[in-house]
Amino acid sequence: MSALAAATGAVNLGQGFPDVDGPEKIIEEAVSALRSGRNQYAPGPGIPALREAVAAHQERHYGLTFDPAREVAVTTGATEGIAAAILALVDPGDEVILVEPYYDSYPAMVQFAGGVRRPVTLSLDPAAPGGRLPRAALEAQVSSRSKVLLLNSPHNPTGTVLTREELETVAAFARDHDLTVVSDEVYERLTFDGTPHIPIATLPGMRERTLTLSSIGKSYSFTGWKVGWATGSEHLVQALIGAKQWLTFTSGAPLQPAAAYALEHLDHWPKELALDLQERRDLLCAGLKGIGLDVTIPEGTYFAVSDIADLGWSDGLEFCRALPERAGVVAIPLQGFYDGDAGKHLVRWTFTKQRDVIEEALERLGKGQLAR
Numbered sequence: 001m002s003a004l005a006a007a008t009g010a011v012n013l014g015q016g017f018p019d020v021d022g023p024e025k026i027i028e029e030a031v032s033a034l035r036s037g038r039n040q041y042a043p044g045p046g047i048p049a050l051r052e053a054v055a056a057h058q059e060r061h062y063g064l065t066f067d068p069a070r071e072v073a074v075t076t077g078a079t080e081g082i083a084a085a086i087l088a089l090v091d092p093g094d095e096v097i098l099v100e101p102y103y104d105s106y107p108a109m110v111q112f113a114g115g116v117r118r119p120v121t122l123s124l125d126p127a128a129p130g131g132r133l134p135r136a137a138l139e140a141q142v143s144s145r146s147k148v149l150l151l152n153s154p155h156n157p158t159g160t161v162l163t164r165e166e167l168e169t170v171a172a173f174a175r176d177h178d179l180t181v182v183s184d185e186v187y188e189r190l191t192f193d194g195t196p197h198i199p200i201a202t203l204p205g206m207r208e209r210t211l212t213l214s215s216i217g218k219s220y221s222f223t224g225w226k227v228g229w230a231t232g233s234e235h236l237v238q239a240l241i242g243a244k245q246w247l248t249f250t251s252g253a254p255l256q257p258a259a260a261y262a263l264e265h266l267d268h269w270p271k272e273l274a275l276d277l278q279e280r281r282d283l284l285c286a287g288l289k290g291i292g293l294d295v296t297i298p299e300g301t302y303f304a305v306s307d308i309a310d311l312g313w314s315d316g317l318e319f320c321r322a323l324p325e326r327a328g329v330v331a332i333p334l335q336g337f338y339d340g341d342a343g344k345h346l347v348r349w350t351f352t353k354q355r356d357v358i359e360e361a362l363e364r365l366g367k368g369q370l371a372r
């Protein structure tokens with residue numbers, strides 16, 4: 001869809017990357033690391049300064065304590081964290097419970113590991129009985145081969161931030177079936193309207209069975225840096241490092257001191273980013289509603305979702321392919337994030353773009369022929 005945007009001159013509300021970089025001071029730290037000889041292999045688990053900064057971050061924000069030497073690992077973005085976690089924990093034939101719509105690297109990695117994915121559909125209704133991930137839906141996908149549950153909150157693509165009650169349902173399910181939870185929390189700092197992000201590792205009995213993944217990309221608007229980290233009990237983090245050994249062995253050396261600097265010295269920055277993003281969310285969502293498009297109000301992340309059935313479309317891919325020509329805007333169809341057809345009529349818009357870009361997209365959408 002980004003290639004389509006480039007080819008047609010459409011405004012790209014598809015791929016989720018910010019159009020403004022993160023703080024200059026963090027860039028300077030990276031430049032200074034590049035200029036001061038930090039250019040050879042970093043230690044496999046990451047430089048101590050970043051592991052310490054990650055441990056301090058988890059303690060400061062969530063009261064979770066991790067030993068930086070044995071319970072924190074640096075990864076090449078959360079993407080490598082996901083890959084290494086799945087390769088470490090899943091053997092051929094093991095089942096992995098995924099919440100759909102899912103980030104697209106999850107099913108790919110389950111397949112690489114020879115695992116079998118068992119999707120549970122996330123409800124988009126915040127008032128859904130039993131929560132948006134009800135116990136019955138989880139139970140329907142579990143078996144004696146189930147090994148891992150892959151969770152993502154704040155959630156791409158829907159912007160859902162799971163509540164404590166919803167997380168308690170998932171945690172009880174994981175404990176009862178002895179599952180390891182891999183929790184992708186890359187949007188941990190980007191929640192709106194005071195919605196708290198609660199790491200599932202903070203729930204009773206979950207610290208020892210959860211591998212939590214995050215990265216610098218979303219919190220500090222450096223998605224191209226691909227510096228991530230994993231935290232968890234020693235046995236889980238060491239297993240992840242064992243797999244990482246044969247993926248990248250070690251992650252980008254000069255960016256690690258800069259990431260450590262960000263976590264340590266610019267802890268307030270993601271909060272300011274979230275407030276600014278919240279305003280852009282409001283601009284996008286009010287604008288879409290104003291032109292008659294149904295839209296969810298996301299509690300976090302970069303994304304909002306529209307149901308295009310009311311416009312007479314049943315296929316989001318068809319809608320998104322037609323949109324550049326009809327309105328000069330690009331969105332992402334959700335069907336690739338599902339195993340089945342549950343998301344066929346849904347499309348995703350990003351609001352992690354500057355206000356004038358969102359305004360331009362809304363103006364174009366307002367003038368375009370959107371109804372089928």
Ligand SMILES: Cc1ncc(COP(=O)(O)O)c(C=O)c1O
Nearest residue numbers: 077078079103156186215217228
């Ligand atoms: C849910 C989710 N997980 C992981 C990633 C990738 O993170 P990183 O860039 O740190 O590899 C993304 C990026 O879009 C994401 O949305």
